[in-house]
Amino acid sequence: RAACDRVGCLLIFDEVITGYGRLGTPFAPQYFGVMPDIILTAKGINNGTLPMGAVFASDKVWDAFVQGPPNVAEIMHGYTCSGHPAACAAGIATMDIMEREGLYTRAATMAPKWEAAIHSLKGLKNIVDIRNLGLMGAIEFAQRDGVPGVRAFEMFTKCYEKGLLARVTGDVMALSPPLIIEDSHIDQMFQIIKEVVESTD
Known part of the structure; x- marks a missing residue:
């Protein structure tokens, strides 16, 4: 974290494998005590039942998209199938079960x-x-x-x-x-x- 801050680059955690309780915490920032700028995650979000991924971003990263460059109306880094209802429903159900059964820890x-x-x-x-x-x-x-x-x-x-x-x-x-x-x-x-x-x- 300190090295990234020193040179002005983003710290990104790839949590496709480590996320959703694999380390005994919901995600690696809780395990290591280090907060990245971006977290990438995928199959664990809905237990691999349907293709799905997510990107969690800090306010700093989000604001860079929302507040600039000028005349940009939306974030163009989405996909045609983003927010698929079945995948999202599976994700919500998976996270409910993981919370209820203590699987995050x-x-x-x-x-x-x-x-x-x-x-x-x-x-x-x-x-x-x-x-x-x-x-x-x-x-x-x-x-x-x-x-x-x-x-x-x-x-x-x-x-x-x-x-x-x-x-x-x-x-x-x-x-x-x-x-x-x-x-x-x-x-x-x-x-x-x-x-x-x-x-x-």
Whole structure:
């Protein structure tokens, strides 16, 4: 924040993944204690039921559009399908449920179990790095024979065959479970990943 203020640029948080309770707070500003100028968000707004996204902007950013340049009657940065009634209704219903069931903050309760489980894989063969925050995690694997993605994709396939859908991009298995996950699900998930890692050359 200070660096952006010093040079006069905007601080933007991309919360497509981290927003709506993933860190144990509604959004990252509450987690980090830093307020950006713009927050980008998407699928979490209506639990992915319909395509939808939103941009939250500070008064400073909003005023820059509304008050200038001269002779501009509206903000032209919308789309034909903006404000789609079904998507908006799904968004309102989703946010009501998340509020009622405490899902905006549930990850804070589950995060210690999640962190212990993901880091229990430390030291297994071909794991280069493990990182996590809130109910997110990533396991980075060594390339096989210098070819990116081959080993990780094989692990993705093996996990899927065991009933676990774990997203893989390049050499990284990226994990972000449902906010309703229970301790037993975390145990089962990382047992599958452990078995897959141990069985993959």
